[in-house]
Amino acid sequence: MAVQTVATPSRPAPWRDPKIRAIAVQVVFVAVLAAFVAFLVHNTIVNLRRQNIATGFGFLDREAAFGIGESLIPYSPADTYARAFLVGLVNTLYVSALGIVLATLLGTVMGLARLSSNWLVAKLAAIYVETFRNIPLALQLLFWWALLRGSAPPPREAWELLPGVFISNRGITFPVPFAETAYFWMAIAFAAGLVITVAVRRWAKRRQERTGQQFPTGWAGLGLALGLPAIVFLGYGLPLRLDVPALRGFNFAGGTAMSPEFGALLIGLVVYTGTFIAEIVRAGILAVSWGQSEAAMALGLRSGQRMRLVVLPQALRVIIPPMTSEYLSLTKNSSLAVIIGYPDLVSIANTTLNQTGQAVEGIAMIMAVYLAISLLISLFMNLYNRAVALVER
Amino acid sequence: MADIDIAEEIPLPAQQRPPVVTSGVIGWLRANLFNSVFNTILTILAVYLLVLTVPPLIRWAFIDAVWDAPNGQACRGEGACWAFIGEKWRFIFFGRFPYDAQWRPLFVVVIIIGLVLASCDRRLWGRRLILLWPAGLVVVGVLMSGGVFGLRYVPSEYWSGLPLTLILAVVGMLFAFPFAILLALGRRSNLPAVRVVSVAYIELVRGVPLITVLFMASVMLPLFLPEGVTIDKLLRAQVAFILFAAAYLAEVVRGGLQAIPKGQIEAADALGLGYWRRTRLIVLPQALAMVIPPLVNNFIGAFKNTSLVLIIGLFDLLNTANTALTDSNWQGFASETYVFVAAIYFCFCFFMSRYSQRLERTLNRGHRR
Numbered sequence: 101m102a103v104q105t106v107a108t109p110s111r112p113a114p115w116r117d118p119k120i121r122a123i124a125v126q127v128v129f130v131a132v133l134a135a136f137v138a139f140l141v142h143n144t145i146v147n148l149r150r151q152n153i154a155t156g157f158g159f160l161d162r163e164a165a166f167g168i169g170e171s172l173i174p175y176s177p178a179d180t181y182a183r184a185f186l187v188g189l190v191n192t193l194y195v196s197a198l199g200i201v202l203a204t205l206l207g208t209v210m211g212l213a214r215l216s217s218n219w220l221v222a223k224l225a226a227i228y229v230e231t232f233r234n235i236p237l238a239l240q241l242l243f244w245w246a247l248l249r250g251s252a253p254p255p256r257e258a259w260e261l262l263p264g265v266f267i268s269n270r271g272i273t274f275p276v277p278f279a280e281t282a283y284f285w286m287a288i289a290f291a292a293g294l295v296i297t298v299a300v301r302r303w304a305k306r307r308q309e310r311t312g313q314q315f316p317t318g319w320a321g322l323g324l325a326l327g328l329p330a331i332v333f334l335g336y337g338l339p340l341r342l343d344v345p346a347l348r349g350f351n352f353a354g355g356t357a358m359s360p361e362f363g364a365l366l367i368g369l370v371v372y373t374g375t376f377i378a379e380i381v382r383a384g385i386l387a388v389s390w391g392q393s394e395a396a397m398a399l400g401l402r403s404g405q406r407m408r409l410v411v412l413p414q415a416l417r418v419i420i421p422p423m424t425s426e427y428l429s430l431t432k433n434s435s436l437a438v439i440i441g442y443p444d445l446v447s448i449a450n451t452t453l454n455q456t457g458q459a460v461e462g463i464a465m466i467m468a469v470y471l472a473i474s475l476l477i478s479l480f481m482n483l484y485n486r487a488v489a490l491v492e493r
Numbered sequence: 494m495a496d497i498d499i500a501e502e503i504p505l506p507a508q509q510r511p512p513v514v515t516s517g518v519i520g521w522l523r524a525n526l527f528n529s530v531f532n533t534i535l536t537i538l539a540v541y542l543l544v545l546t547v548p549p550l551i552r553w554a555f556i557d558a559v560w561d562a563p564n565g566q567a568c569r570g571e572g573a574c575w576a577f578i579g580e581k582w583r584f585i586f587f588g589r590f591p592y593d594a595q596w597r598p599l600f601v602v603v604i605i606i607g608l609v610l611a612s613c614d615r616r617l618w619g620r621r622l623i624l625l626w627p628a629g630l631v632v633v634g635v636l637m638s639g640g641v642f643g644l645r646y647v648p649s650e651y652w653s654g655l656p657l658t659l660i661l662a663v664v665g666m667l668f669a670f671p672f673a674i675l676l677a678l679g680r681r682s683n684l685p686a687v688r689v690v691s692v693a694y695i696e697l698v699r700g701v702p703l704i705t706v707l708f709m710a711s712v713m714l715p716l717f718l719p720e721g722v723t724i725d726k727l728l729r730a731q732v733a734f735i736l737f738a739a740a741y742l743a744e745v746v747r748g749g750l751q752a753i754p755k756g757q758i759e760a761a762d763a764l765g766l767g768y769w770r771r772t773r774l775i776v777l778p779q780a781l782a783m784v785i786p787p788l789v790n791n792f793i794g795a796f797k798n799t800s801l802v803l804i805i806g807l808f809d810l811l812n813t814a815n816t817a818l819t820d821s822n823w824q825g826f827a828s829e830t831y832v833f834v835a836a837i838y839f840c841f842c843f844f845m846s847r848y849s850q851r852l853e854r855t856l857n858r859g860h861r862r
Contacts, residue, residue: 126686133690140717147716218532219525220539234793234842235835236800239811243835246827432702438804446704459712466708467701474700 144460153457160185166451168443170359181452188448189469195362195444196431196473199369203430204423206370207377214382225378233375238436240372245364245440248272264344272358275344282336289328297321361442365434373430380426384419385411416488424481428474435470445469565823577826578833581817585834588653588813594645597636598656604629604636605659613848615855626667633660649727653808655837657727661799661809665734666742666792672735673742678772680743681750691743698740703801706737711805730802738795745787749780785856789849793842800838810834 114120148155160182167177171187172194213225232240249269253259258268264275277283297320304315358366388411396410437444446466453462526536557572561579568574578585587595608629611617637656640646652660679691698706710733711726718724753776761771803812814834818827 122684126684129684129690130686143719144713144716146720147718150720216532216535217525217528218535218539221532221535224539224542230843230846231839234839234846236797236811236838238800238803239831239835239838242811242815243828243831246831250825250827435702435704436801438704446702446708450708453712459716463705463709463713466705467697470702470705471697471700 148460151457155458155460157461159452159456159458159461162456164452166455168448169441170362170443181456184448184452185445185465188443188445191443192431192434192437192445192469193473195365195369195437195442196434199366199373199430199434200427202366202370203373203377203426206374208381210374210378211381211385214378215385229375229378232371233379237368237372237433238439241364241368241436241440244367245360248360248363264342269360270357271360272363274356274358275342276356278341280336280341282333285336286329286332289332290325293321293324293326293328296324300324359442361437361440364440365437365442365444368436369430369433372433373426376426376429377423380419380422384415387418388414413488420481420485420488424478424485427477427481431473431477432470435466565820565826568823568826573829573832574826575829577823577829580823581820581830582833584654584817585810585814585830586654587656588808588816589651590653590656591645591647591651594639594647597639597644597647598652598654601633601636601656602659604633605656605663609663630664630667649725652727654813655810657808658796658799658810661731661734661802662792662796664731665738665799666795668735669738669742669795672739673746674777676739676743677746677750680747695740695743698737699744703733703737703798704804706733707801707805709733710736726805727807730805730807734795734799737798738791741794742788742791745784745791746780748787749782749784750776752783753780782856786849786853789845789852793845793849796841796845797838810837 111117145155161180163177164179164181164184165177166184168175168184168187170191172190173187175183175187210225210228213221214229216222216225248267248271253268255266255268255270258266258273260266266273297317300315300320301317304317308314392410392414393406396406401409434444435446438447438450441447449462449466453459456462527533553572555572557570559568559570559572559574559576562568562574562576565574565577568576583592583595587598590598608626611625612622635641635644637652637660638647638649676691676695679687680695682688682691707730710729714724714729714732757775757779758771761775766774799809800811802809803815806812808816811834814830817823818830
């Protein structure tokens with residue numbers, strides 16, 4: 101009787117075993133990396149001690165003793181460095197948020213314009229995109245700043261762009277309405293209009309599922325959201341008094357002014373990022389095949405419905421991810437404010453680390469803040485992306 | 494079978510309107526500018542905008558412009574002062590490089606542009622081109638710094654203008670590329686420690702602005718080094734660029750790695766290739782070929798980003814222009830200077846973006862079959 105022997109694979113030698121090798125490689129990798137980091141940290145500590153620089157975040161409680169040109173929150177040179185950082189952070193967030201909204205509007209309009217059947221409009225949009233995309237943002241900021249600050253006339257000869265909107269070397273001055281109690285109630289009415297619209301939308305959807313009848317939710321919602329505040333506005337007797345800027349002495353009084361630095365930064369960020377958003381929007385809409393539109397027409401959808409129910413949901417799926425990275429890069433690019441002297445986070449941190457010598461801490465703080473902002477924006481956009489993403493089995 | 498008389502079914506209009514002109518200038522205008530009410534309004538608005546902006550611009554740039562003037566006072570007027578550019582163009586291009594030796598940076602610019610153009614030609618792609626680059630860069634280094642072959646030694650703080658911008662961009666990308674490949678491979682690695690470190694590095698660098706990396710290089714890099722070792726400012730900025738660009742390039746390379754079908758890797762394993770041979774012979778050649786167009790786009794971004802070095806006090810093209818503006822004999826010609834420099838940047842970036850688009854089309858054609 102022949103004994104059948106099953107050849108069991110012999111265990112390889114330890115230095116040929118993939119598992120052991122993997123562990124060994126990782127141990128060596130981590131050890132080398134740790135040694136390198138320890139070397140850097142050691143050098144840093146030695147160097148800092150030699151230069152007599154204290155480490156730690158204690159400097160944040162000291163008096164900053166430098167002025168900040170513009171701030172959304174109260175600040176004086178007697179405040180602490182921590183407060184100064186907060187001012188910078190608020191300025192960064194303010195210009196980024198405004199920039200994101202305006203760049204999205206400009207980019208969407210330009211992206212659609214490039215697809216327009218109107219030859220002139222399409223060419224103008226193409227010229228805008230190709231020009232401003234291919235010039236470094238730093239150069240554009242300097243250009244707008246020079247234009248607003250150097251080439252713009254003094255307040256006495258300010259250009260009046262629109263009635264009440266003046267451009268001078270003190271910045272852009274424009275009228276704002278005086279605060280009235282009516283505006284508070286108008287905001288409440290607007291919110292109420294939105295809530296009712298959501299309810300109407302739900303009801304309309306259920307009715308359509310039951311009976312097939314459609315209800316013009318869009319128009320009703322628009323009427324509610326604009327109509328209710330309008331009624332409140334009428335009820336208060338049209339309380340619209342504008343605080344119009346007027347020349348008094350050598351400068352404008354009244355209205356609200358945008359400093360040349362802020363104006364240049366905002367224009368630069370919006371114009372530069374707008375070109376990238378225009379390309380994203382164009383690519384997104386081109387990505388939806390024409391057959392989809394034809395199928396929607398065959399189903400009898402009108403052009404608005406076709407756009408809203410068929411084309412846009414598919415285009416958004418292509419548009420959202422690259423749009424996220426544009427928003428992120430706009431926020432990071434707002435740090436170029438340091439070139440033209442707008443007091444954003446980086447420029448204030450720069451002043452701080454020049455004054456205190458706390459380079460490591462200052463840079464660590466900026467990096468931490470930008471990382472946090474980046475992660476937050478990615479988080480929100482990923483949530484939105486999940487909402488519009490294709491639901492697969 | 495009933496005959497249907499078509500003529501009876503469809504009544505002809507008593508008087509037909511003449512057909513719409515579809516050819517010639519009028520036909521083109523009708524089809525492209527006035528094909529609907531909305532488009533007509535848009536056209537009128539666009540024409541109005543052009544009438545409002547273009548004539549003043551032309552008047553500023555050409556008709557009222559001053560082309561020749563001895564100093565800033567004689568140049569002041571309604572139009573642009575191109576005499577300022579005529580006076581300063583050499584400083585804007587070559588900055589503080591010794592005046593009589595400025596033929597050297599000129600050659601550097603020619604060599605780098607030549608190398609980039611050669612790399613754009615697909616017929617030349619190959620081993621010889623890869624050897625040409627280091628050779629070219631050695632020549633660039635010798636020409637810039639001198640000290641041999643009877644050339645005067647020029648320390649790196651005098652390197653400025655367009656050559657500096659080109660060196661920062663080209664050297665930055667060349668050195669970032671191998672690092673980026675390692676990072677991308679690390680991110681796709683099976684070894685958790687390697688993967689975590691790669692992901693952390695890539696996400697950290699992509700999450701912060703380039704300015705902070707430059708600051709870190711200029712302020713913190715000297716602290717990192719052991720006592721007595723100094724590193725010059727240009728090299729610090731160059732290191733910052735390499736570290737920054739590598740993280741972005743790594744994501745591009747990862748895109749290519751992810752697009753490789755799993756069968757390719759399994760086939761390589763079946764042939765008995767180890768990790769490195771598999772990567773070098775099978776995976777990377779396919780992955781890198783796929784990502785050439787985004788690589789070119791990345792290069793454009795890196796080129797534009799070099800303009801940020803003015804923040805840490807290097808004299809790149811933008812900073813030499815800025816410095817030219819501080820001449821007390823010529824005050825207040827910022828717009829002219831920035832338009833001139835913008836035109837230079839535009840030429841480079843526009844050429845590269847067109848090239849990338851063309852490349853994308855030709856490379857796609859092969860894949861589509």
